[in-house]
Amino acid sequence: xxxxxxxxxxxxxxxxxxxxxxxxxxxxxxxxxxxxxxxxxxxxxxxxxxxxxxxxxxxxxxxxxxxxxxxxxxxxxxxxxxxxxxxxxxxxxxxxxxxxxxxxxxxxxxxxxxxxxxxxxxxxxxxxxxxxxxxxxxxxxxxxxxxxxxxxxxxxxxxxxxxxxxxxxxxxxxxxxxxxxxxxxxxxxxxxxxxxxxxxxxxxxxxxxxxxxxxxxxxxxxxxxxxxxxxxxxxxxxxxxxxxxxxxxxxxxxxxxxxxxxxxxxxxxxxxxxxxxxxxxxxxxxxxxxxxxxxxxxxxxxxxxxxxxxxxxxxxxxxxxxxxxxxx
Amino acid sequence: xxxxxxxxxxxxxxxxxxxxxxxxxxxxxxxxxxxxxxxxxxxxxxxxxxxxxxxxxxxxxxxxxxxxxxxxxxxxxxxxxxxxxxxxxxxxxxxxxxxxxxxxxxxxxxxxxxxxxxxxxxxxxxxxxxxxxxxxxxxxxxxxxxxxxxxxxxxxxxxxxxxxxxxxxxxxxxxxxxxxxxxxxxxxxxxxxxxxxxxxxxxxxxxxxxxxxxxxxxxxxxxxxxxxxxxxxxxxxxxxxxxxxxxxxxxxxxx
Numbered sequence: 001x002x003x004x005x006x007x008x009x010x011x012x013x014x015x016x017x018x019x020x021x022x023x024x025x026x027x028x029x030x031x032x033x034x035x036x037x038x039x040x041x042x043x044x045x046x047x048x049x050x051x052x053x054x055x056x057x058x059x060x061x062x063x064x065x066x067x068x069x070x071x072x073x074x075x076x077x078x079x080x081x082x083x084x085x086x087x088x089x090x091x092x093x094x095x096x097x098x099x100x101x102x103x104x105x106x107x108x109x110x111x112x113x114x115x116x117x118x119x120x121x122x123x124x125x126x127x128x129x130x131x132x133x134x135x136x137x138x139x140x141x142x143x144x145x146x147x148x149x150x151x152x153x154x155x156x157x158x159x160x161x162x163x164x165x166x167x168x169x170x171x172x173x174x175x176x177x178x179x180x181x182x183x184x185x186x187x188x189x190x191x192x193x194x195x196x197x198x199x200x201x202x203x204x205x206x207x208x209x210x211x212x213x214x215x216x217x218x219x220x221x222x223x224x225x226x227x228x229x230x231x232x233x234x235x236x237x238x239x240x241x242x243x244x245x246x247x248x249x250x251x252x253x254x255x256x257x258x259x260x261x262x263x264x265x266x267x268x269x270x271x272x273x274x275x276x277x278x279x280x281x282x283x284x285x286x287x288x289x290x291x292x293x294x295x296x297x298x299x300x301x302x303x304x305x306x307x308x309x310x311x312x313x314x315x316x317x318x319x320x321x322x323x324x325x326x327x328x
Numbered sequence: 329x330x331x332x333x334x335x336x337x338x339x340x341x342x343x344x345x346x347x348x349x350x351x352x353x354x355x356x357x358x359x360x361x362x363x364x365x366x367x368x369x370x371x372x373x374x375x376x377x378x379x380x381x382x383x384x385x386x387x388x389x390x391x392x393x394x395x396x397x398x399x400x401x402x403x404x405x406x407x408x409x410x411x412x413x414x415x416x417x418x419x420x421x422x423x424x425x426x427x428x429x430x431x432x433x434x435x436x437x438x439x440x441x442x443x444x445x446x447x448x449x450x451x452x453x454x455x456x457x458x459x460x461x462x463x464x465x466x467x468x469x470x471x472x473x474x475x476x477x478x479x480x481x482x483x484x485x486x487x488x489x490x491x492x493x494x495x496x497x498x499x500x501x502x503x504x505x506x507x508x509x510x511x512x513x514x515x516x517x518x519x520x521x522x523x524x525x526x527x528x529x530x531x532x533x534x535x536x537x538x539x540x541x542x543x544x545x546x547x548x549x550x551x552x553x554x555x556x557x558x559x560x561x562x563x564x565x566x567x568x569x570x571x572x573x574x575x576x577x578x579x580x581x582x583x
Contacts, residue, residue: 069365168444173444304544
């Protein structure tokens with residue numbers, strides 16, 4: 001009787017001990033499952049978070065605005081969000097900061113159909129483009145227009161629900177849609193391979209940060225060690241994705257069964273292309289370049305009509321960034 | 329002639345309620361230090377209404393057109409279907425289950441399909457509002473036309489009135505309060521439907537304003553748009569109440 005009792009106590013203490021060693025950490029993804037989320041699932045599956053004492057929950061969101069709001073109000077400890085939306089949100093009173101980068105090259109792009117292709121900025125004048133609310137292409141369009149000498153007033157924008165945007169262009173309801181270049185496989189699935197035309201903004205002189213990892217002022221102040229650990233484990237996940245994309249996709253599919261591998265695989269590969277840059281090779285995956293960051297802030301300040309100007313320093317910090325080497 | 333005394337007596341409690349809510353809202357924001365993008369102060373919303381650079385007239389016009397169009401479409405189709413159902417049991421058996429099925433489909437899910445079939449614009453949104461709002465009218469019309477006092481029907485039979493005359497002289501007047509009561513629901517449903525349509529795809533309208541400003545965290549403008557939407561809804565609802573008073577004054581009701 002006494003033996004079973006002490007065994008039971010020991011068992012309870014043992015489980016209680018291991019439970020308290022794992023800190024809870026919620027990460028708000030920016031959308032439903034897409035290729036560039038694989039890294040975090042890989043880190044989770046391979047136990048990188050657990051090894052650092054983190055019990056991580058990955059949560060879907062409905063866009064950057066949603067993930068930023070989650071992080072800022074404490075419903076999530078860190079999140080994924082588009083830099084333009086992050087900077088604008090800081091101008092409207094949030095206290096989040098970018099603590100690591102995802103894409104190094106800009107994925108901003110406009111999709112159209114082969115029968116009425118929009119290949120260069122000049123083609124856009126007089127056309128109708130669709131974009132979901134909060135879409136970075138929509139919000140940064142005046143900047144893109146200025147860089148390329150076209151009149152933004154000659155381009156009309158229609159608001160469309162994210163679920164409808166691919167169908168909208170495939171069914172020719174509008175001339176083009178603003179969406180990340182990584183979305184190509186999804187558009188090809190709807191419109192047919194070879195029918196989709198892209199206008200990547202990076203090819204037309206537009207350089208700006210996009211997908212990034214953010215954290216709230218609270219997380220940065222009260223849980224710096226946890227944040228550092230999370231970033232390191234996450235970038236280790238990215239490293240593994242770069243080293244063996246096929247294996248990473250298998251893990252992604254295992255953890256998120258709704259993933260359509262035929263579409264997600266090319267989607268993920270295009271995303272990797274935006275990360276295999278010299279900058280990352282030299283400084284580690286996710287490194288934030290101060291000049292590019294401040295240029296991005298200036299673009300938002302100039303073109304997004306915020307109530308107050310945003311200071312570059314207020315937007316990011318590299319103090320939590322680990323240096324995870326890119327695989328050769 | 330508008331009598332002020334009874335009007336005052338009826339409406340002062342709600343004015344007090346609104347004033348109290350407004351005051352608590354302002355206090356909560358000022359004292360609680362809530363961030364503007366989460367909950368703007370009433371003052372910020374007021375500024376967005378009158379001093380901002382949103383083209384309110386343009387958006388109001390588009391959305392109002394959609395709502396009013398949806399309302400009349402729903403009313404017309406709803407009454408027609410209700411009459412058909414009350415007139416013929418065969419039609420009733422065929423139509424009612426089908427209409428129930430259509431009504432249970434979540435319109436939010438159908439809306440993207442509307443975009444593909446019909447494109448975006450005022451008419452698809454009108455259709456969406458009508459789709460949400462027509463069902464109560466059908467049911468209430470059918471009920472109002474069928475649930476007539478037996479004495480009245482007997483009276484018609486005594487005079488050898490043909491079926492259509494009984495319909496016109498007895499059933500339809502009997503149904504009016506039912507129909508008007510359903511139209512109050514349709515008024516709000518038309519608003520919901522028009523906005524759902526605009527959320528899915530739009531270039532103008534109050535729903536368009538909400539969805540674009542919300543995503544850039546410009547919440548005070550989104551709130552201002554919400555206020556305009558409720559104004560339109562209230563005016564439409566008030567119009568139905570007025571119509572009820574004019575055309576079916578014998579029916580008592582909460583309005």
